[in-house]
Amino acid sequence: MPIQYYIALAVTLFSIGVVGVLIRRNAIIVFMCIELMLNAANLLLVAFSKTHTAVAGNPLAGIDGQIFVFFIMVVAAAEVSVGLAIIVMMYRNTHSTDINFLNRLKN
């Protein structure tokens, strides 16, 4: 599989994520879209890392890309846990998950 396919898929996923974040108002969906973007980046990292390994012929070449992927996953998981907690609190206070509902800092 040529690398361009992976790039195209990642760009598509990322764009879907971006557009989702921009146009959806449900906080959960926005979250999912953020995950989509992160995973698009992960996909690219893994794809390039594998290509690197194949081209160099050295099993350790491009290994750092894979390590980054794990880091991103861990950080994303932490982020999601914090974000979900915030969303839950928000829902308890307002009985909605609409992000535009909270456009004022007071009250």
Add this chain to the structure above:
Amino acid sequence: MNLAYLVPLFPLLGFLINGIFRKQLSKQAVSIIGCGALLFSFIVSITLFFDVKTGGAATIKYFDFINISSFNIPFAFQIDQLTSIFLLIITGIGFLIHIYSTSYMHDEEPHHFARYFAYLNLFVFSMLLLVMGANFLIMFIGWEGVGLCSYLLIGYWFKNNNFNYAARKAFVMNRIGDLGFIIALFWLLAKLGTLSYHEIFTSAALAKLSSQDIIGITLLLFVGATGKSAQIPLYTWLPDAMAGPTPVSALIHAATMVTAGVYMIARSNLLFAMAPFTNQIIAIIGVATAVFAATIACKQNDIKKVLAYSTVSQLGYMFLGLGVGAYGGAVFHVMTHAFFKALLFLGAGSVIHAMGGEQDGRRMGGLKKFMPITHITFLLACLAIAGVPPFSGFFSKDEILSAAYASNPILYYFGVFGALLTAFYMFRIYAMTFLGKFRGTEEQKHHLHESPKAMTIPLSILAILAVIGGFIGIPEVFAPNAHLLENYLQPIFAASAPLKHVNEVAHSTELLLMAVSTILIILSIIWAWTKFSKYEDDGKPTTGFAKVLENKWYVDEIYDTVIANPLIKFSAFLKNIVEKSGIDGIVNGIGKFIQYSSRQIRLVQSGQVGGYILMMVLSLVILFLVFWNQAYISHFISVIFK
């Protein structure tokens, strides 16, 4: 000689004490301090005079005033013949004026009274510095000091705004002259590196100056003198200076400030003798001022205004004398003029005092029988200023006029014409004031009285001086070697004497000139006396030429239209157009722009999370574009900003 520093110290102390404790001191204490300071100064001045007479001139250095590697200006006094004469005039007449003031200013509030005396003392102090300094810088300090004090004293009644304007006018006109003076000083400093009289007025130092330098410096010094000594074109402040109390006018006009210019030129006589061109200018300006001011005085009705113009005119004579090289004659005229002009002003003050503040001659008349002492002294002063022998004015005026004749008869004819006018207007105002019948109100008539002793005694002393003052300068014609003043001043003018190309007038000619001028003057007096002793105020407005004279040749109006108004218009243009719309526009515009853009940018922070994220994405896109095209962009920038 070692007491010299006391002369200016006493008035300075008087100024400080009266000025600082003006609210605590009683009027009596103020008078004693103010007059006492001058009395002590006068006594020291007399001792200095005799020291100089026996031991010659001396220069006393006190400390280094300005000391920079290349040049040094010491704070030093030079007590020589010229200075000692001036010291006697300033402190002696100043003392009499102080005594007179105690009575004249009696109705003032105590702290204003003290303020007045503090100013008066400061004035005398500045004038003393001016004549005692051993270099031009000390002279300049005094020069500026008298300018400041004239401002303070002319505007003494500061609640009247017209008086304040008069004070401001005096100050500003003097500044114009001072500018010329200080440029001349810088010029001297640049060329010679020193300002001490001893070092400048030596043939070695003057040899360093080219003829253009000398002409430039002397002309600029003369500009300074025209400001202080009220010559054309800077004389208009002096008539306005009548706004101050009358004794102040006497002090300014007789003993101090206006003689500063004469003193300065007499002091620099060696420099001026080397510049024939400047001397011609000085003589022409002097005689023009003498005649011009005299014509104006013939039609003024305010008694103080007449005296003011007569001062301008007499100063013109002094400058005529300086211009034709009669330095001794000019100093002599300063001295006699100080006597009779102080007397005239104090007499006028006495009249004004009796008339309850009235200064208009048209509403006086017949004061002869109410105020005998004032009348007699005023009459003597008028005779002296008119130049009737053997009064003091005759000798000094004649000395100047004969020197003028020797230099150029045309100057002499104008000078005599001015003298005739002088006799005419003095006796016109005398007759309007003292002869005929009283033309004021009944109330004023009831109030008329002879002034108190504190005013009449100085009048009497000055009258004696005005009558006999001329005998210290008897010309060669009458008695050989009897000109005491000239003999005394001889060392001062010795160096410049060989440079003067004055062809002596033959004695027969001189006698003839004297006789002719005297006869003409007496005729002029008789004419004025007969014409104005029966003066009646018809109340008709003057017309034609008389109106021009009454309005002082419209000089003030000309100055206003030619100089003042364009300047005011220009400054209004700068204020309204350049500053308001230009500079303020830029500054306020920046502020307004910032405010406007803040109002616009505020809208970006809407609180809509989507909006923020959109912005984030857009900026990311822009960043990506920038980084992708980095090479092109950096190339583009390097082409533009080579």
